[in-house]
Amino acid sequence: MKFIQSLALAFAASAVASEQQLPLQHGDQRPNIVVILTDDQDLHMDSISYMPLLKKHVIDQGTFYKSHYCTTAICCPSRVTLWTGRNAHNTNVTDVFPPYGGYPKFVAQGWNSNWLPVWLQAAGYSTYYTGKLFNSHTVDNWNNPHPSGWTSSDFLLDPHTYQYLNATFQRNDRPPVSHEGEYSTDVLAEKAYGLLEEGVNLRQPFFLTIAPVAPHSDVNASTFVKPGTGKDLDGIIMNAPIPADRHKHLFPEAMVPRTANFNPDKPSSVSWLSRLDKLTDEVVAYNDNFYRRRLQALQAVDEIVEGIVTRLEDYGILDNTYIIYSTDNGYHISQHRLNPGKECSFEEDINIPLIIRGPHVPIGETKVVTAHADLAPTILKIASAKEGWSGLDGSPIPLSEKELEDSKSSRQEHVNVEFWGRGIPEGIYKFSLDDGKIVAYAPNNTYKALRIISSSYNLLYTVWCSNEHELYDLNTDPGQLKNLYPTSKFLPEQNLLGIPLSKVLPRLDALLMVTKSCKGQTCVNPWSVIHPAGNVKTLGDALNPRFDGFYTSISESVRFDKCELGYILESEGPQSVAIFQDDTGGSEL
Numbered sequence: 001m002k003f004i005q006s007l008a009l010a011f012a013a014s015a016v017a018s019e020q021q022l023p024l025q026h027g028d029q030r031p032n033i034v035v036i037l038t039d040d041q042d043l044h045m046d047s048i049s050y051m052p053l054l055k056k057h058v059i060d061q062g063t064f065y066k067s068h069y070c071t072t073a074i075c076c077p078s079r080v081t082l083w084t085g086r087n088a089h090n091t092n093v094t095d096v097f098p099p100y101g102g103y104p105k106f107v108a109q110g111w112n113s114n115w116l117p118v119w120l121q122a123a124g125y126s127t128y129y130t131g132k133l134f135n136s137h138t139v140d141n142w143n144n145p146h147p148s149g150w151t152s153s154d155f156l157l158d159p160h161t162y163q164y165l166n167a168t169f170q171r172n173d174r175p176p177v178s179h180e181g182e183y184s185t186d187v188l189a190e191k192a193y194g195l196l197e198e199g200v201n202l203r204q205p206f207f208l209t210i211a212p213v214a215p216h217s218d219v220n221a222s223t224f225v226k227p228g229t230g231k232d233l234d235g236i237i238m239n240a241p242i243p244a245d246r247h248k249h250l251f252p253e254a255m256v257p258r259t260a261n262f263n264p265d266k267p268s269s270v271s272w273l274s275r276l277d278k279l280t281d282e283v284v285a286y287n288d289n290f291y292r293r294r295l296q297a298l299q300a301v302d303e304i305v306e307g308i309v310t311r312l313e314d315y316g317i318l319d320n321t322y323i324i325y326s327t328d329n330g331y332h333i334s335q336h337r338l339n340p341g342k343e344c345s346f347e348e349d350i351n352i353p354l355i356i357r358g359p360h361v362p363i364g365e366t367k368v369v370t371a372h373a374d375l376a377p378t379i380l381k382i383a384s385a386k387e388g389w390s391g392l393d394g395s396p397i398p399l400s401e402k403e404l405e406d407s408k409s410s411r412q413e414h415v416n417v418e419f420w421g422r423g424i425p426e427g428i429y430k431f432s433l434d435d436g437k438i439v440a441y442a443p444n445n446t447y448k449a450l451r452i453i454s455s456s457y458n459l460l461y462t463v464w465c466s467n468e469h470e471l472y473d474l475n476t477d478p479g480q481l482k483n484l485y486p487t488s489k490f491l492p493e494q495n496l497l498g499i500p501l502s503k504v505l506p507r508l509d510a511l512l513m514v515t516k517s518c519k520g521q522t523c524v525n526p527w528s529v530i531h532p533a534g535n536v537k538t539l540g541d542a543l544n545p546r547f548d549g550f551y552t553s554i555s556e557s558v559r560f561d562k563c564e565l566g567y568i569l570e571s572e573g574p575q576s577v578a579i580f581q582d583d584t585g586g587s588e589l
């Protein structure tokens, strides 16, 4: 009932505005917020540099957060983290399909009444969304219940979400409408401009999210199996994305950048990744075409960026609007011998674009570490909202020159990265394994990882559900090809950061023990759990030799008892954290 009333209000307001051309000033001067959220957009394959309008209107006018991370590299868990401000281990939405994920799991966990749009409405914002919200939000369950917190919304629905030429949208309380033969991103653009006008006419500060499906693969809707049947990935057909006709000819020479980890001669990593065959020339060529299609599909998104900015300018509100450009998770194509997809903890999958322009945001780029769980608190802060703050796993992203400067010495240096489930190849070639099998997905892709970045170190530490480990030093090995984790204790010990690995590893493991199940403030400041005295804030602090005895005496390390498809606590090994109590030793709690 509520949104019908506000719709009526919107129509009334819009009539007034067009008759009298009222200036947009109103009592409430809080800024507007526009989020443009793409699907599966990479940072590491240069997709951003193929978007000139994004550069002109957002990058050249704001700050590029180069060390921004998603914490779970797949759409639905990542989007739920984004809109609830919580890591996936605290939302327990860890997959794209039920029983462990998707829109039904989001609802079952109670998040539909406890997420950003609800908090923003309580703060007096009007709220708008168009495009893809979550996976398994379908033509059957769209109204059972309807996503709450939106003044006006127009969602893309499964199984047609990823059909570039047959999108199905669902507006407010109205039934789904099919757009057969129209180009999804162009339909979305018109909807976005309409919602923007509604927001402007309501003469309140507004929040608008525009979530195109590009550059996600095109998914054949008739191969979508009903969620929960366990056969969800067996026959699913995911092809290269489809660009708008006007962009089909672009970038004929573009190829996936040939970085060190591009289809390497030696297999990478551990677990199923170490069993991938080298890609043949035919597959590499297919993947390059897939890559070009992604760049072409992004052009219609680039046009939306300009469409929104010029409209904000015409309405006279551009200077009082934050524009946040990001994506749900990253993407790999041919790196580490992987066919197109995500779900890994490699940089390609987790280090993603985040660009913000708006009041007081300086022009430039920054390496302060930020993650998707930080976006909800950032938006709450912009909105001066009072509700929604409790239990958030992130902290507001520094936006002004001063905040950015201060954060260099005070902001966290870690990102908690986690995944449950399967590795899913997109495109026609699936995964080819060293035993001659071709598989539609890789099982046992469940892991906990810690990404840690400062001016002196740059590490990724991962513990897999198979209890294999990885440790990469990205300063010396940006391609993540040389796993430093010792495979045998009989080999001569290596140094890392100028000290023996046996001193660094227990520190990383102890921190991961905290971050993998952190909650609220302990996610923001996990060292405070191990060192309650508060004198350790970074890995550098923890490496102080006076803690050597404590760290080498910790008996329990991060491990799994079993590989699961979801967050099953009993299979996730020890849960207790070692706490440093005094300089004479340590004790475990």
Ligand SMILES: *[C@@H]1O[C@H](CO)[C@@H](O)[C@H](O)[C@H]1NC(C)=O
Pocket (backbone or CB within 6 Å): 160, 166, 167, 168, 177, 178, 179, 180, 221
């Ligand atoms: C397009 O989507 C509608 C449902 O919204 C469906 O009935 C129709 O068969 C689809 N067409 C194609 C070509 O997939």
Ligand SMILES: *[C@@H]1O[C@H](CO)[C@@H](O)[C@H](O)[C@H]1NC(C)=O
Pocket (backbone or CB within 6 Å): 220, 221, 222, 223, 237
């Ligand atoms: C989608 O998949 C179905 C079933 O495999 C097939 O018959 C149909 O041709 C496919 N459609 C497209 C557009 O590829």
Ligand SMILES: *[C@@H]1O[C@H](CO)[C@@H](O)[C@H](O)[C@H]1NC(C)=O
Pocket (backbone or CB within 6 Å): 443, 444, 561, 562, 563, 564
């Ligand atoms: C996956 O993990 C399960 C349980 O931990 C194990 O039984 C199975 O052998 C593993 N499968 C593969 C392919 O490694």
Ligand SMILES: *[C@@H]1O[C@H](CO)[C@@H](O)[C@H](O)[C@H]1NC(C)=O
Pocket (backbone or CB within 6 Å): 092, 099, 100, 566, 567, 568, 569
């Ligand atoms: C997460 O959800 C699954 C599926 O409903 C459930 O089995 C599991 O116990 C939940 N995990 C936690 C830690 O609550």
